[in-house]
């Protein structure tokens with residue numbers, strides 16, 4: 001039998017220094033909901049929700065934008081505000097937010113894309129309102145929703161391994177919270193809406209290129225089942241924005257765009273870090289209590305262990321999130337602590353990328369020469385970020401609690417491995433446990449690496465072939481499997497796989513295929529697809545943005561328009577030379 005080095009398994013988790021199995025025992029004593037918070041249980045309706053659904057009127061959607069109200073009161077009343085007024089760059093102390101009004105973009109404004117799912121299911125708005133001039137003004141920062149008192153958030157962070165000091169919302173404005181009819185609270189934010197006290201040397205703008213990517217990818221990730229911020233709309237303007245896309249002196253004038261994005265909370269690891277670093281311990285405690293109260297409701301504020309339980313949840317959920325990224329081949333690109341959400345959802349879409357040929361060293365950011373944020377390093381970077389979170393919690397933990405938190409952190413690798421194992425088992429349609437499963441998965445990934453097989457389509461095509469076709473190695477029109485087939489050991493692996501499948505009692509080949517098709521997407525937002533849509537969008541043709549948005553809303557379903565567009569085909573030649581830059 002072919003011996004695979006452990007390194008291959010770590011092609012998944014580039015880390016060899018992990019110490020195994022520590023039990024989170026104090027947590028297991030509490031109730032079964034111990035590790036659940038609202039980000040993870042999105043789709044479980046609360047009793048209230050169920051009730052309000054019963055009462056639901058089919059014409060429940062708002063037709064009048066002026067009736068759409070948001071509120072900043074909860075945040076403003078919970079935390080002190082920056083005492084300095086005025087929109088100029090400065091160091092800010094002893095607060096979490098500065099008041100700051102968006103700077104409208106130069107018109108004419110055009111609505112390039114809108115997410116029906118977000119508009120109707122989260123914001124309770126009728127799609128018809130998005131056609132109005134008012135809508136455009138609201139979602140571009142030109143006009144404020146009733147109740148809105150815009151804020152820019154002060155945070156810090158570790159970037160590329162080092163403490164970077166004060167960062168903050170340099171081109172984003174928090175508009176307010178919206179309580180929807182399901183009883184959920186969502187925080188609305190504009191990105192690209194102008195300068196704030198945290199803009200440093202930036203101009204507060206975002207260009208069409210990066211905004212199209214954020215809009216499309218956050219929606220695509222949601223439909224892939226990965227926890228993420230959402231995007232409601234994408235507005236483009238005629239405002240010139242100057243960018244040096246590859247930091248090589250090649251300055252280009254692009255156009256400004258704004259995304260209206262939302263999540264249940266925009267607080268990041270860096271939100272806590274800046275308070276700890278500045279010695280603002282009271283405020284640190286206040287923010288933690290707020291998070292626990294609002295988002296980790298199974299933790300009691302009177303529990304002396306509350307911060308440790310909070311930490312264990314974030315460790316667990318972060319491990320899960322990164323495992324989910326890996327299972328769809330997503331590389332975030334800038335996993336700095338300021339870009340890691342305390343709710344462990346994907347936020348801040350910058351130079352991300354979906355891996356095409358399987359390669360653990362895949363780096364989406366063209367300037368990241370060291371590969372710090374390569375796809376295979378994400379689990380390790382997650383660990384680094386969680387270490388920094390622990391450091392930020394230290395001022396509010398006793399010695400004993402710090403030790404406990406350390407032990408929890410040591411369990412991270414196992415949580416991650418466990419989750420990765422489950423996800424990849426599901427990707428292969430495996431039921432139950434077999435001691436050779438790890439080997440089977442690692443073996444496949446190693447072959448994929450050797451043959452540079454496409455990550456997404458290899459798994460998808462394995463879901464689409466019948467066992468009989470597999471047995472005969474009949475891969476007509478299965479280009480990814482055809483690549484894999486060139487591996488010398490392919491038939492060895494195939495025999496193992498078929499044998500494993502044949503031992504699954506109570507399973508049929510059709511069931512296996514269906515299960516696999518439900519977890520292995522046929523379409524992901526490949527760079528070349530985004531690039532092609534961006535080129536058109538820059539010429540005010542948003543048809544391809546719309547097409548991609550629509551297709552990526554059902555990534556597991558084969559769609560004729562997508563097939564015609566070649567979205568499941570071998571990537572075109574020109575795509576090979578594409579680079580993603582970080583300037584956005």
Ligand SMILES: *[C@@H]1O[C@H](CO)[C@@H](O)[C@H](O)[C@H]1NC(C)=O
Pocket residue numbers: 057058059
């Ligand atoms: C639903 O709402 C509309 C308008 O608000 C109203 O005219 C209608 O009577 C309502 N229907 C029910 C069944 O409550």
Ligand SMILES: *[C@@H]1O[C@H](CO)[C@@H](O)[C@H](O)[C@H]1NC(C)=O
Pocket residue numbers: 024035040312316317320
């Ligand atoms: C981690 O979270 C998952 C759900 O997201 C839960 O099923 C699991 O029990 C948690 N594990 C630990 C050790 O907290």
Ligand SMILES: *[C@@H]1O[C@H](CO)[C@@H](O)[C@H](O)[C@H]1NC(C)=O
Pocket residue numbers: 157159167334336338339348349350351584
């Ligand atoms: C966080 O991610 C965004 C991508 O939207 C990126 O522009 C920004 O530089 C990142 N923050 C830091 C501090 O790296």
Ligand SMILES: *[C@@H]1O[C@H](CO)[C@@H](O)[C@H](O)[C@H]1NC(C)=O
Pocket residue numbers: 160333334350351365366367368369370372581582583
């Ligand atoms: C890409 O990587 C380079 C080198 O590590 C880094 O300087 C740059 O800030 C990164 N881009 C982003 C958006 O983080």
Ligand SMILES: *[C@@H]1O[C@H](CO)[C@@H](O)[C@H](O)[C@H]1NC(C)=O
Pocket residue numbers: 469472474475476
């Ligand atoms: C290969 O599979 C295709 C699609 O299922 C089928 O139409 C074809 O007859 C098969 N060819 C052989 C040689 O079995």
Ligand SMILES: *[C@@H]1O[C@H](CO)[C@@H](O)[C@H](O)[C@H]1NC(C)=O
Pocket residue numbers: 506
């Ligand atoms: C076999 O499948 C049936 C129907 O799906 C299910 O009720 C039964 O529990 C399964 N048996 C085993 C051993 O998994």
